Amino acid sequence: MYDESQPFFRAKQRDVEVLHNLSIAVHAGEVVAVVGASGSGKTLLADAVFGLFEPNSTVSGRIWFDGQRMDAAGLAALRGHGLSLVPQSVSHLDPMMRVGKQVEGFANGLTKAERRARRQQLFERYGLGPEVARLYPHELSGGMARRVLLCCALMDDPRVIVADEPTPGLDLDLAVRALDDFRAFADAGGGVLLITHDIELALRVADRVAVFKDGTVVEETAVANFADPSLLRHEFTRQLWHALPEHDFAAEGAERDKGTVPLSH
Ligand SMILES: Nc1ncnc2c1ncn2[C@@H]1O[C@H](COP(=O)(O)OP(=O)(O)OP(=O)(O)O)[C@@H](O)[C@H]1O
Numbered sequence: 001m002y003d004e005s006q007p008f009f010r011a012k013q014r015d016v017e018v019l020h021n022l023s024i025a026v027h028a029g030e031v032v033a034v035v036g037a038s039g040s041g042k043t044l045l046a047d048a049v050f051g052l053f054e055p056n057s058t059v060s061g062r063i064w065f066d067g068q069r070m071d072a073a074g075l076a077a078l079r080g081h082g083l084s085l086v087p088q089s090v091s092h093l094d095p096m097m098r099v100g101k102q103v104e105g106f107a108n109g110l111t112k113a114e115r116r117a118r119r120q121q122l123f124e125r126y127g128l129g130p131e132v133a134r135l136y137p138h139e140l141s142g143g144m145a146r147r148v149l150l151c152c153a154l155m156d157d158p159r160v161i162v163a164d165e166p167t168p169g170l171d172l173d174l175a176v177r178a179l180d181d182f183r184a185f186a187d188a189g190g191g192v193l194l195i196t197h198d199i200e201l202a203l204r205v206a207d208r209v210a211v212f213k214d215g216t217v218v219e220e221t222a223v224a225n226f227a228d229p230s231l232l233r234h235e236f237t238r239q240l241w242h243a244l245p246e247h248d249f250a251a252e253g254a255e256r257d258k259g260t261v262p263l264s265h
């Protein structure tokens with residue numbers, strides 16, 4: 001029987017520490033890949049930089065931009081004006097606004113006609129037909145939505161792009177194009193923090209790799225060190241190396257059977 005003295009629903013709040021002792025740097029001209037297991041805190045890091053955390057979360061740390069320590073207001077002013085996010089979740093798009101208008105809204109200091117022309121250029125580059133501009137986000141496929149998010153980040157002339165899983169759902173040629181564009185952006189003096197599960201693609205464009213595990217960077221290493229596992233210091237990084245399709249394929253299968261291959265996708 002229903003007991004009125006007992007609450008019908010009870011929720012308990014507990015604090016979970018996700019990120020700790022974390023230090024990461026991106027220099028001008030560099031693509032830094034962040035790789036690591038699902039749930040290790042990569043998205044929380046990206047979102048924290050952009051102030052996109054839950055209101056009841058506790059965030060502490062220091063952020064420098066161009067050698068200057070940023071306070072909350074300074075960081076807020078940079079978002080969309082120098083610092084661009086390609087978010088992992090397509091829920092970052094406004095469901096009530098046609099995507100063409102949304103993308104154009106990410107440009108700074110351009111006339112309406114210039115915004116439109118730039119948006120059209122980006123849409124063409126990423127295989128989005130002109131009709132896509134009139135669609136609402138719910139009318140896009142997953143891969144289309146991801147390309148729209150990419151266009152949003154590239155509309156502005158950012159100094160730093162934080163891209164959180166920009167390639168899932170993209171055909172290989174488009175994924176490669178996106179990463180090549182990040183490379184070109186860095187070569188022109190920008191900085192890119194590229195969060196990805198696709199280590200193969202990451203190794204193709206990145207200069208350095210930061211390996212994330214349980215909310216911290218366990219190893220930061222030059223891409224060149226992935227040529228040989230003996231150059232990798234941390235056991236987890238070596239596991240990632242072995243999980244690459246061109247290495248130890250049989251060993252990878254054996255590891256997977258033991259449930260120890262860290263990549264989830
Ligand atoms: N709003 C939230 N409330 C409570 N816990 C959260 C919240 N958001 C994320 N977490 C937890 O923080 C941890 C890190 O999540 P995060 O999304 O940063 O992982 P990730 O490394 O980006 O994973 P993936 O590779 O799957 O995208 C997870 O354990 C997740 O459950």
Ligand code: NI
Pocket residue numbers: 042043044088164165
């Ligand atoms: Ni994530």
